[in-house]
Amino acid sequence: MSALLEARDLVVHYRDVPALTGLSVSVAAGERIALLGANGSGKSTLLRVLDALQFPDSGTFHFAGEPITAERLEDRAFSREFRRRVGLVFQNADVQLFNPTVFDEIAFGPLQLQLPKSDIRARVQQTLQQMSLEHLKFRSPHQLSGGEKKRVALASILVLDPEVLLLDEPTAGLDPRSASEMVELLASWRGAGKTVLTATHDLDNLEDIADRVIILQDGRIIADSTPFHILHDVGLLQRARLIAAHRHTHPGGAKQPHPHVHADPLTPPAAPTSDRFGPPADSAATPPIPRTPATPRAKDPD
Ligand SMILES: Nc1ncnc2c1ncn2[C@@H]1O[C@H](COP(=O)(O)OP(=O)(O)O)[C@@H](O)[C@H]1O
């Protein structure tokens, strides 16, 4: 099957700062992908290129077989169609919100697409309910809390029901309850046919929000696999700066300077705790452990 999103050899610089350094990726319709990578690894830049908000210095991006270039997007009909099919939710909701009320904010996209008025009203109402924003509909988006702003920003994209959703750290900065509601929403798209790329640092919920995980480092892809395999490769996660080796003290005073997974309190340890991921740190391949993968920085009963 041909890819819905196809990026080839993307290179992007901000003046002399490299952001993407030869990145290629193919995304099929319906895939849910998590983009991992340390700060500055190029996640946001990639999402902006895939949303045609910026164009690469070199390399190509095709959407549904069409080359996406600045010239192509000057065609208003084409641009409108692209915007209807692909939506990006920014990490910082403030840059996305500019309308006087939440209602207007969510109605803005459908109005731009010149949908019938009654259709717009119904869509906005449905989205307000879906995102638990009904009670805020006459408030100014700029006076909402960070989490509320994020929900409004997402609602303003979801109302268009785009085929492709690009989400830049949707849970970052949310309180635990709002973050968990956001994860539930992302999880609800499993098997729903939506193509979703989520930049995230949240390893805990990886398996709920994605079926494929891509790790970026220095503007290129260093791993592309299933959540299961990625979460079990401690060496990889460490090299990509996604988990930290930490030093702490075990009962009896033993110091543990190496990275290791702590025992899950609900599961009897299958092996001595500190060996559960086999050779730590720089070892390339680490064997999977025989239980549901949890975040390597798991709770610490020991
Ligand atoms: N507007 C910008 N101006 C200059 N440098 C930028 C800008 N945006 C990003 N960068 C740089 O590009 C690199 C990639 O950044 P970014 O795509 O934001 O990564 P991530 O989202 O993974 O943190 C970083 O080195 C960052 O400092």
Ligand SMILES: [Mg+2]
């Ligand atoms: Mg970013």
